[in-house]
Amino acid sequence: MASRDQEVTLLSAWPSVFTMRVKLALVLKGIEHEDIPQDLGNKSKILLESNPVHKKVPVLIHKGKPILESAIIVHYIDEVWPETSPLLPQDAFLRAQHRFWSDFIDKKLFDSLIRFLRSNGDAAVNEEFNQNCLLIEGALAELGSEEEGPFFGGASMSFLDVLLAPYAVWIPGVEQVMGLKPAKCPRFHKLLAAASEHPSAKAALPQVEKLKEFIRVRFASK
Ligand SMILES: N[C@@H](CCC(=O)N[C@@H](CS)C(=O)NCC(=O)O)C(=O)O
Known part of the structure; x- marks a missing residue:
């Protein structure tokens, strides 16, 4: 289990390319997380509250704070958990x-x-x-x-x-x-x-x- 991985929640929809890439980054880095699948036809309170602008998945909630937009989330994951499977180049x-x-x-x-x-x-x-x-x-x-x-x-x-x-x-x-x-x-x-x-x-x-x-x-x- 990677460090700093407490309180990680993913609001997801399994067929979404955007969800898949965040899920993959979490698995690659061994970050334990709770996955909460979302019904996009009937959006949940947690989704609407955590992504009020776009109301879309994926949302990563880390220590109570939502991080939005899949590429930004993958980037965030790499910055917070840089030790295992570093993703962005140093240069x-x-x-x-x-x-x-x-x-x-x-x-x-x-x-x-x-x-x-x-x-x-x-x-x-x-x-x-x-x-x-x-x-x-x-x-x-x-x-x-x-x-x-x-x-x-x-x-x-x-x-x-x-x-x-x-x-x-x-x-x-x-x-x-x-x-x-x-x-x-x-x-x-x-x-x-x-x-x-x-x-x-x-x-x-x-x-x-x-x-x-x-x-x-x-x-x-x-
Ligand atoms: N640019 C966003 C796109 C996210 C996105 O389009 N999510 C879709 C699922 S693939 C969604 O939540 N759709 C619900 C809606 O449009 O109401 C990202 O990279 O996270």
Whole structure:
């Protein structure tokens, strides 16, 4: 058990990419926490009170204080529990690069995947998603060292790997249920394959089959 891990609560929704990455950071660092799943169709008092601005999950409550927005939460977790599985690079320039790509993942990659789902499999949106994956492929070539390992962090998961790991279940899920045709991105594919085999990710992320059922009900039947 990591130190400073008293009173950690996660308000979660299991299919959420944003929840998954926070859960993964907690598991990676061995931080004991209480997970309180939320009904997003009937928001709880604790969710509305702790995230009154966006009313969204995930929320991390640490010693009674809410921390909001998944990338900010993962960053916070890394700052409070730096000893085990450090996530952000030490170098300020590299840290800035990680923040840049974090922003890209949420604004562009996630956005194109969700629009593909909502468009019921539109080919032009599929292409947009693929272009975004190719940009991640380029970032991996620039920031990651293939000799050291499959992740942005080399052999171990870094900040960006934690943010991307949920796509290891979401991309196959959308591919198999909604017919997404992912681009050929060997490095990104390797990263996602390694993430899905990582023991912490196995503990933190849902099975693809379970997610597929969620995608079927939530998107395929619309
Ligand atoms: N930018 C936020 C996004 C969080 C988000 O979109 N959460 C969704 C679940 S995936 C949610 O709580 N939706 C409820 C709602 O929109 O009412 C983050 O990174 O934490």
